Amino acid sequence: MKNTISQRVADFLKNYPPFNELKNIALEQLSEQVSIVYKEKGSVIFTEKEAGHAFFYIVHKGAISLHKKSTDAIIDMCDEGDIFGLRPLMANENYELEAKAHEESILYAIPITLFKPLALENKAVGNFLIESFASNTRNPYSKIHRGKLYSEATEPSKETPGIGLIDVQPVQFSKKIAICSPTTTVKKIAELMTKKKIGSIIIALDKLPVGIITDKDLRNKIVTGKFPITATADEIMTSPVITYPSSLTITQAQMAMMKSNISHLCLTEDGTPNTKVVGMLSKHDIMVSLGNNPAVLIKAIKRAKKIKHLKPIRHSVMGLLRAYLQGNIPMTLISKIISELNDACMKQVIKISLEKIKNPPPVKFAWLAIGSQGRSEQMLHTDQDNALIFEDVEEELLPKTTAYFLKLSQLITKGLNDIGYEYCPAEMMASNPKWCLSLSEWKKSTSHWIINPGIDEVLLSSIFFDYNVVYGENKLANELSEHIFYTVKKYPIFFLHLAKGALQNPSPTGFFRQFLVEQDGDHKDTFDVKSRALRPLTDAARVLILSHYIKGINNTAERFEKLAELEPNNKEIYLACSYASKALLKFRTKQGLSNNSSGRFIALNDLTKEEKIKLKRTFKTIKEIQELVMHRFQLKVM
Amino acid sequence: MFNFFKKNKKEYPDYWNTYAETFKNPISQDVDATSFIVLDTETTGFDYVSDRILCIGALEIRQQTIEIHKAFEVYIQQDVYGKESAKIHGILKDGVIPKISELEALQLFLRYLGNKTIVAHHAFFDINMINKALARQGLPPLKNNYLDTSNLYKKTLLKSKFITKKEQYSLDELADKFSISKKDRHTALGDAYITAIIFLKIITKLKEKKEVTLSILFQ
Incomplete structure (x- = not known):
């Protein structure tokens, strides 16, 4: 029924x-x-x-x-x-x-x-x-699943052969086939190419390809003055066209381009110039489909007009991350590149959301990533933590302005959720009215945390104070930072509480140096690498760097490096911490990738002996830095 | 004449007795194996006495699967008509949708429901509306256990001071939180479907924390 x-x-x-x-x-x-x-x-x-x-x-x-x-x-x-x-x-x-x-x-x-x-x-x-x-293009699969770029259907295939990267094409290049007749004027062609943002155009007669004009032809033949701008397509086109069948694999396409030294391939039904054009393939399309180049991915992110186009690009970013980790590339470099890509994705989500909401923001604002994202330590898709600051407005305008930014934040957080960032279970998101405030409201909030440092306030500070501007006005964030430092100087007792908070994480090992594992729940018998190993380091770095009144360095490893510079007598331990935090982050990321999870909970049985030893080595460093924090801030109060 | 004052069970109509009979069968405690009936009603308004049910929509979840042909959707002919609520659900008094009598609807629904656990958003309201309709037929209230997704959702929230737990969460709010399309909102079966997906997602969230059995859900 x-x-x-x-x-x-x-x-x-x-x-x-x-x-x-x-x-x-x-x-x-x-x-x-x-x-x-x-x-x-x-x-x-x-x-x-x-x-x-x-x-x-x-x-x-x-x-x-x-x-x-x-x-x-x-x-x-x-x-x-x-x-x-x-x-x-x-x-x-x-x-x-x-x-x-x-x-x-x-x-x-x-x-x-x-x-x-x-x-x-x-x-x-x-x-x-x-x-x-x-x-074997799409839906049904077979034993020999090789990526083919085209099927007769217009939908491009989404696989890459061999390299184990999950590539789902974000750029719908097949839709961008532009065709002109041989009698079209060059001027019209240039206009069309500009309008469609394409670098080449097929010249066809009765739907059969007879020539191709690329940006290069326009440059070499028109701009140099060899042909007038009133020339027609057939005068300047490259002919005959080199055509390939639509069942081309990526490798074949790359070979074809290298062989003929061309950057665009014209694809026809049967691969000869005697059948209909079905598609156009550019070098860029191939690069994107391989997905192993950050520059290409950035370009693809910036081109995305819809949130759903970003999701497959995020898959490629994960593929890139996997490849980097396998290639044993230094973690500092990996986190820089991946954070940059994640940042670009977030920026694009914000841009798309701003377009969606139609009316422009009433005043300037800044979108902040907080927590691990703010520290550029978020490699995998984990929860989103964010906040929004907007410029101060007259009191009577405040409700309306707040309402606008809340609505914007709801769009943005939903967009981020759509591309794989789960909603923060603790609602530390700009869509929460407590995290979407004007500059003076933020100053008031942060002052409150600093002046009344209870357990909750210290926790809030520790998440919020690692903020990083993702989009909008840096000035707003800087002003807030200055305010925070100013307040902290007046109430140095805040450090004591922050330091105390840094020592409250559960211990990684028990009395017999065995790993301490979770007692119940879904993660029973796994090791919580986030709260038992990473967080103690992050918390220690934060309180130490803040006590030096250094701002602008959020990354834990970089904070320790800076500390090593500032306190040469403790150089050794700080550098060990810097190393440990990178090692642990790598550990977590690898775990997360292989289990398709946040990597937070590690099943110890899956670790090799060597990995276990490596993990335990970082615990010694953690203990040392915690002792340092303990002594330093206790002394200060006394 | 004598029996008139001593109404006992045997005098209930057959459809009720058949329904009551099903409760002799045990219900599985395994959340993944047991069946749930997810329910929603559209009514003429919110008054238990004067308002009436216009539509009952329900579907069955078993092993995390909903079979569409097993869905239940009936429209009911009523003399009471709420102008205000019609703007929401769009059911007109003399519209073209085929309608059946309230009695018929109850008979069909009881047969569909059996002893299964009911899931609904703000379940108390829907169940109470149905109970009032049963009472008009001289029948006792529904015997089923029920779960309210609005309450269940609260169990998934962290115990944290930063989250101000609300007393109630609307279906729209939860649909947004779980990124569920709100298409077909305000049709009984459409809302039942949204509720069903919310229910499944809540169970998954709860499973992350600890093992979930039926009795834990009722706590």
Whole structure:
């Protein structure tokens, strides 16, 4: 029976192939028999060699990873609208890959008994399946899953061969094929290329490619004066066009470009100039699809016009991070690059949100990343912690201004959530009215924390004082920093409390130097590397650097380096701390990547002996720095 | 004549007795194995006495799965009509949607429900509305256990002074917090679906902290 939910399902399905080929009635009937399956992160939908289910699946929300258990390498990542688990059912085989919820996901399970007759009856549906099975482009998967850049369908493939990076294409280059006739004037062509922001254009006659004009042609032939601006396309175009079939792999495309020394490839239906143009591939597209170059990723982030375009780029950033860690690149460099990319993503989310809200901000503001993000220590997708400062306004305007920025913050935090930053469970986010304040309100708040340093206030300070401006007016943040330092100087007892807070973390090891593990909950018997190892270092660095009244250095490792410089007699221990914090961060990041988690809780059984020793070595440093903090600030009070 | 004053169980209609009978079966304590009926009603207003149910929407969650063809959606013919609430749910008194009588709706719903645990947002309201309708048929209230997603959500929040826990959380607020599309909001089945997803996500959140059994949810 048709109902509200089956209609909702049908509305969703009709946007995606092959369901878009079905007649409304067939789609409605199919939708009525769908099951909606909720999968928590990490749960398995089906595993290798398992017998086929009665359903195949389409991702409604979230992401599903398909991988080989033996290698653990992710072979495909299915996003919203992607189908998986269909091919084995059509062929009556067992599953070849394991499907796991990479994120919390909602799936629509579609009964194969109902779908099969539709696929046989409806030619368009059948063709889609045959094609995607044959070319291995998308949804259904096969043993030899090689990334192909194009299928006959317009949708670009999302895989990269070999290198183990999860690449989901953010740039929809296939849509940007611009075609002109040979008689178009050069001026018109230049205008069109500017408007469409493209670097090349295909010249076609009856849809068959006859030539290509690139930026270089315009520069070499028009700007130099060789041809007048009134010249027509056929006079300056490069002809004939070198064409390739759409089933090109990335490597083949790269080879082709190198061989002919060109940066754009024209793709046709069968690879000869005698068939229709189906796509255009630029060097940039390849770079993005390889996803192993920060500069390219930054460019892709800046080009993203919608939040949902950013999400796949974040996948690539994670791929990059993985590759860096495998390549044993220094952690300082890794954290710089990854933080830079994360920052760019956040900036873009803010920009997109500002466009969405339409009216411009009534006054200047600054968006602050706080906590680990503010310290540039957040490599993985963890919680978002942020705050917003806006310029002071007249009292009667304050409610209205606050309302505007709260609304903006809600958009931004939602956007960040959409690209993978979970909401902060403690609501330390600018969408919370307590974290979206005018400059004077912030001054009042921070003064209150400093003057009345209870346990909560110290905790708030320790999270907030590591802020870093992500977007907007640095001046506002600087002014707040100055105020904080000024207040702290007047109430030095605050340091005592901050120092005390720094010593309150649970100890990493017990009396017999054994690891202390969590007693219950989901993380039972795992080691909490965040609160038992990283936080003591972070807290110590903060109180020490603040007591020197140094501002502008947020990163824990850098803080210790600065401290080593300031206190040569303690140089050794500070440098050890700097090293330890980098090592622990690397540890956590690696753990997080391999478990698709925040990396906070480490299963000790998974560690090698060497890793355990390495981990324990940092504990000694932690103990030493805690003793230093203890002595220093106790003395101060006495 | 004699029996008129001594109304006992046997005199209830068959559909009620069949429903009551189901409670003899045990209910699984395993949250993932047991069945939940997620429920929402659209009403003419918020007054338990004078207002009436216009629509009941419900679906079953079992093993984190909702089978669409097992969803329950009935529209009820009522003489009472609330102009104000019609703006919200859009159900017109003489609209084109096929409607059935309240009695028929109750019969169908009791058969659908059985002894399963009810989940609803602000569950007390929906259950009370249904109980009032049952009372009009001379029947006792629903026998089912129920869970309220508004209360369950509070269990997921950190015990922290910085979070001001609200007394109540609206369905819209929770949908936003869990990034659930609010499409089909204010249709009974649409709201039941949103509630179902919220419920599943809350369970996942609670599982992160400790093992979740049915009895823990009722605490």
